[in-house]
Amino acid sequence: MTTHDVEIAIIGAGFSGLGAAIKLTQEGVEDYVLLDRGQDFGGTWRDNVYPGAACDVPSHLYSYSFAMNPEWSRSYSHQPEIHRYINKVADEHGIGEKSLFGSDVTHAEWNEDLGRWEIDYTRDGEAHSLTARTLVGGVGPLCEPNLPDIEGIEGFQGKMVHTARWDEGYDFAGKRVAVIGTGASAIQVVPQLGRVVGHMDVYQRTAPWIIPRNERPYLGLENWAFKNIPGFQSAIRGGIYSFNEIVAAGMTYAPKALKPVEILSRGNIFKGIRDPKLREAVTPKFAVGCKRILKSNEWYPTLDQDNVELVTDGIARVTETGIVTKDGTERDVDVIVIATGFHVTDSPVFDTIVGVGGKSLSEVWAVDGMQAYKGSFIHGFPNLMLLIGPSTGLGHTSMVYMIESQLNYLVDYVRKTRSRGIVRVDVKKSVQDAFNRSLQDNLKKSVWVNGGCASWYKDEHGNITVLWPGFTFNFRNQTRSFDVAAYDVKTADEFVA
Ligand code: N01
Numbered sequence: 001m002t003t004h005d006v007e008i009a010i011i012g013a014g015f016s017g018l019g020a021a022i023k024l025t026q027e028g029v030e031d032y033v034l035l036d037r038g039q040d041f042g043g044t045w046r047d048n049v050y051p052g053a054a055c056d057v058p059s060h061l062y063s064y065s066f067a068m069n070p071e072w073s074r075s076y077s078h079q080p081e082i083h084r085y086i087n088k089v090a091d092e093h094g095i096g097e098k099s100l101f102g103s104d105v106t107h108a109e110w111n112e113d114l115g116r117w118e119i120d121y122t123r124d125g126e127a128h129s130l131t132a133r134t135l136v137g138g139v140g141p142l143c144e145p146n147l148p149d150i151e152g153i154e155g156f157q158g159k160m161v162h163t164a165r166w167d168e169g170y171d172f173a174g175k176r177v178a179v180i181g182t183g184a185s186a187i188q189v190v191p192q193l194g195r196v197v198g199h200m201d202v203y204q205r206t207a208p209w210i211i212p213r214n215e216r217p218y219l220g221l222e223n224w225a226f227k228n229i230p231g232f233q234s235a236i237r238g239g240i241y242s243f244n245e246i247v248a249a250g251m252t253y254a255p256k257a258l259k260p261v262e263i264l265s266r267g268n269i270f271k272g273i274r275d276p277k278l279r280e281a282v283t284p285k286f287a288v289g290c291k292r293i294l295k296s297n298e299w300y301p302t303l304d305q306d307n308v309e310l311v312t313d314g315i316a317r318v319t320e321t322g323i324v325t326k327d328g329t330e331r332d333v334d335v336i337v338i339a340t341g342f343h344v345t346d347s348p349v350f351d352t353i354v355g356v357g358g359k360s361l362s363e364v365w366a367v368d369g370m371q372a373y374k375g376s377f378i379h380g381f382p383n384l385m386l387l388i389g390p391s392t393g394l395g396h397t398s399m400v401y402m403i404e405s406q407l408n409y410l411v412d413y414v415r416k417t418r419s420r421g422i423v424r425v426d427v428k429k430s431v432q433d434a435f436n437r438s439l440q441d442n443l444k445k446s447v448w449v450n451g452g453c454a455s456w457y458k459d460e461h462g463n464i465t466v467l468w469p470g471f472t473f474n475f476r477n478q479t480r481s482f483d484v485a486a487y488d489v490k491t492a493d494e495f496v497a
Helices: 015-026 079-092 184-194 220-228 232-253 255-272 276-282 299-303 361-368 399-420 429-443 472-478 492-496
Strands: 003-011 032-036 099-101 103-111 116-123 126-137 159-162 176-180 199-203 308-311 315-318 322-325 330-332 335-338 384-386 422-427 487-491
Touching (some): 003 015, 015 079, 032 103, 176 322, 184 199, 220 232, 232 255, 255 299, 276 299, 276 308, 299 308, 384 399, 399 472, 399 487, 422 429, 422 492, 487 492
Parallel strands (some): 003 032, 003 126, 032 099, 159 335, 176 199, 176 335, 199 308
Antiparallel strands (some): 116 126, 315 322, 322 330, 422 487
16 A cells, blocks of 8 residues: 655546646646556547447547647548557557556545545556645546446346447357447447447437438648648648537527428438338437437448348347347347446436535436536546546537647636635635526527427436537637636635634
8 A cells, every 4th residue: 555645646547637637737736646557548449449430520620739740641540540549649649657557446536635636546456645735636437448238237147248348358249249338339330340349229219310421531641741841831731620610509509490401311320221111210209410410421330231230129138149129139149249328417426526515426426417518627626636527518619629628728717726825716606606596597598498308418317417508619719718706715824613
């Protein structure tokens, strides 16, 4: 057991945690540590290695603005390339030296007497702890796989694998496979599996809207231009960003404006599937945009293959050998692929972060719903900043943009607290409440509320607590500087007294 003290502890070495480490380093903060349970940088892009894993945000927008990458090989990047990019950026900034990989944080609790976070973690099977004045949570919303609560599932005797915990050594060739789920992960893995498996049953609970994916390799000339023509890459990036903001406006304020997306999706179905009954079965019954709009050219043609069956009767239970649907049909399989997403609004991570009065994030959010101030600070959790916290998610553009906005806020928090001798900040409850009331007001006309779907964007109270409504540049403006007046603060002198 070792213990040590740092100014700032960051949990998570994905896009957000790594970005925080880089920005803090650039700000001259040396006394920080980055903890991650994995073995290198990348977070969700390190962990999701299922075949076909790729980003559905164009490559030139899906990168840090301070580390643009003229070498992207395709218009949409695949997981290995993004994973390599993140590790390259980490190397270039020397963040490896500050990182404790293989460190699984089990508990973090605010100690009011010390005015610090006490953080427990295990590494190489041994328990360790550290204390930090500030805790930065960079674990992201897509880190804890969601295993469906289906009767009998734990008794299945074949192979079972979640998309986010892929077994790269398992050979699917010729196997009978069931895939549960038809979200962003499923639509990427299913076409890949469809090429090698003997037979595949795809269990669809809700058909998603899927538009064509405009993916292609970049030509040599394009890569040359990205590298050599000043501003070319930024111009492409800006163009994609601006187009996406128009989509955001449609989703938030005028869902009917998304009609062209619906037409595009219907065309995708028509082109990819021959059988009218199958076309009908994959046609969504909710407004486009209510759930994440997916992108694929291969999903519908794969469902149309002779070795693939779309199963739309709900799952009743799993047996030792297969899956039984509600109509009583049993389909035996060798392997079940679980593509059912993540614990987003009910992450087990929330149990492990404990603030003032011994209350965990789960306990506080069970009452209030998942909410924060500017997606970052939560009343009752002093000196804790969450990256990609509540209400910062997006369905239409790059999360890296939101992360960088929060990094501005983090850096200014460090600047202002240091220069003013502030050692404890806690966002005022009234400020946090007003901020979230305004968010919910903004959401009233949105497709996520009115689109007639159930989605993981909604919490158990029916509030959309995952997504940022409207334009992302509004979020950028709101996080440009750390607004001390929104917080109850204590200086070092006041704290001792
Ligand atoms: O998970 P999901 P995902 N029985 O939650 C179904 C990001 N991502 O891993 O719609 C049967 O979207 C569920 O059905 P329903 C991206 O942010 C990005 O696919 O709830 N089915 C749904 O079909 C994305 O949004 C990329 O009725 C059950 C599916 O499982 C997020 O990750 C690529 C069920 C879950 O879909 C999550 O995507 C991949 C049950 N009990 C992922 N429970 C990019 O390209 C759930 N389902 C950037």
